[in-house]
Amino acid sequence: MSKHIVILAGDGIGPEIMAEAVKVLDKVNQQFNLDLTYSHELLGGCAIDATGVPLPDQTLEAAQKADAILLGAVGGPKWDTIERSIRPERGLLKIRSALNLFANLRPAILYPQLASASSLKPEIVAGLDILIVRELTGGIYFGQPRGIRTLESGERQGYNTDVYSESEIRRIAHVAFQLAMQRNKKVLSVDKANVLEVTELWKEIATEVGKEYPEVQLSHMYVDNCAMQLVRAPKQFDVIFTGNLFGDILSDEAAMLTGSIGMLPSASLDENKKGMYEPCHGSAPDIAGKGIANPLATILSVAMMLRYTFNQEAAAKAIEDAVGKVLDQGLRTADIWTEGSQKVGTSQMGDAVVAAI
Numbered sequence: 001m002s003k004h005i006v007i008l009a010g011d012g013i014g015p016e017i018m019a020e021a022v023k024v025l026d027k028v029n030q031q032f033n034l035d036l037t038y039s040h041e042l043l044g045g046c047a048i049d050a051t052g053v054p055l056p057d058q059t060l061e062a063a064q065k066a067d068a069i070l071l072g073a074v075g076g077p078k079w080d081t082i083e084r085s086i087r088p089e090r091g092l093l094k095i096r097s098a099l100n101l102f103a104n105l106r107p108a109i110l111y112p113q114l115a116s117a118s119s120l121k122p123e124i125v126a127g128l129d130i131l132i133v134r135e136l137t138g139g140i141y142f143g144q145p146r147g148i149r150t151l152e153s154g155e156r157q158g159y160n161t162d163v164y165s166e167s168e169i170r171r172i173a174h175v176a177f178q179l180a181m182q183r184n185k186k187v188l189s190v191d192k193a194n195v196l197e198v199t200e201l202w203k204e205i206a207t208e209v210g211k212e213y214p215e216v217q218l219s220h221m222y223v224d225n226c227a228m229q230l231v232r233a234p235k236q237f238d239v240i241f242t243g244n245l246f247g248d249i250l251s252d253e254a255a256m257l258t259g260s261i262g263m264l265p266s267a268s269l270d271e272n273k274k275g276m277y278e279p280c281h282g283s284a285p286d287i288a289g290k291g292i293a294n295p296l297a298t299i300l301s302v303a304m305m306l307r308y309t310f311n312q313e314a315a316a317k318a319i320e321d322a323v324g325k326v327l328d329q330g331l332r333t334a335d336i337w338t339e340g341s342q343k344v345g346t347s348q349m350g351d352a353v354v355a356a357i
């Protein structure tokens with residue numbers, strides 16, 4: 001039976017990188033007889049321009065019916081000053097929440113060919129393979145109350161609420177431990193339990209759930225130390241398990257270890273492994289329209305989709321191997337370019353991956 005993917009190209013470089021991901025999807029669909037169908041819908045700034053809201057009902061309904069969703073990126077300066085509740089980013093948060101995509105997997109893997117593109121010394125990052133498991137539908141991103149209010153003094157005050165219930169922590173903790181069981185059996189739970197009660201509870205539940213996985217070595221670290229350790233000795237980590245805000249920040253930091261944020265894919269999964277797949281980066285307004293964005297994070301997100309939602313390991317692996325091959329050929333977009341390699345644009349990179357599958 002055919003499976004359906006809803007494609008949300010989004011804004012900025014979104015349509016450019018998505019065009020390459022779709023080329024790759026077309027190729028594996030044919031080569032591995034996957035019987036995948038796809039349709040395009042609007043999310044983010046492009047949806048605001050067309051309908052007035054960042055997540056139109058039509059998009060949400062299509063996403064709810066789909067087997068998986070592939071997203072480019074949303075947002076940009078054009079929509080940064082409109083009413084907050086209808087900004088592009090709110091559309092993204094709303095679709096994550098509406099589809100219950102609480103488990104965000106962000107693997108930071110250094111392709112050996114890119115060791116010299118990392119901002120760290122090659123010996124610090126060579127062989128790096130860590131997985132950030134970020135809670136995606138709770139925490140300070142969604143806590144109420146939130147807003148900007150005017151105090152009696154006339155001064156304005158911004159406020160947000162960081163909140164996690166035990167059940168929210170527990171279900172994402174199980175995801176982290178289960179994934180660790182398939183990897184090097186180490187989980188690092190990241191908190192700020194020395195200051196924030198919400199993360200004190202996080203640590204407590206992580207410890208409790210950890211007892212159900214005696215083979216997994218659990219350790220804890222404060223987020224400030226973790227940020228520092230990530231650039232000092234990142235290979236000490238296997239699975240990094242953390243909340244929504246810390247996970248957002250640490251995953252961008254981890255991205256740079258792999259050479260560029262243009263290399264980092266992600267999966268956002270619900271309880272049944274239905275998922276939305278997207279690069280970790282944003283719409284990169286500074287390079288949009290120039291044909292120079294790196295499409296590999298989106299292409300690697302397609303591989304994650306085939307692995308996690310469609311159980312098509314061979315097709316997923318074929319894409320990842322093809323990315324390795326184009327890097328072996330010395331092809332580099334500007335963000336990962338180093339002396340001696342061949343600089344290519346977005347579509348040349350996509351074509352090369354397709355040819356290598």
Ligand SMILES: NC(=O)c1ccc[n+]([C@@H]2O[C@H](COP(=O)([O-])OP(=O)(O)OC[C@H]3O[C@@H](n4cnc5c(N)ncnc54)[C@H](O)[C@@H]3O)[C@@H](O)[C@H]2O)c1
Binds near residue numbers: 013017284297
């Ligand atoms: N998931 C998403 O849709 C998502 C994620 C992050 C940011 N955003 C939005 O994107 C907009 C820009 O945010 P930002 O500038 O903070 O982050 P960004 O990730 O868009 O860009 C940060 C830097 O990385 C570079 N970069 C990002 N992706 C790249 C790629 N594929 N190839 C080469 N270089 C790349 C950009 O050129 C820029 O210099 C904002 O509106 C933000 O809200 C969206």
Ligand SMILES: CC(C)[C@H](C(=O)O)[C@@H](O)C(=O)O
Binds near residue numbers: 093280
């Ligand atoms: C655009 C924004 C809402 C989003 C987030 O903070 O989750 C982005 O930074 C990401 O990492 O996917």
Ligand SMILES: [Mg+2]
Binds near residue numbers: 249280
């Ligand atoms: Mg982010």
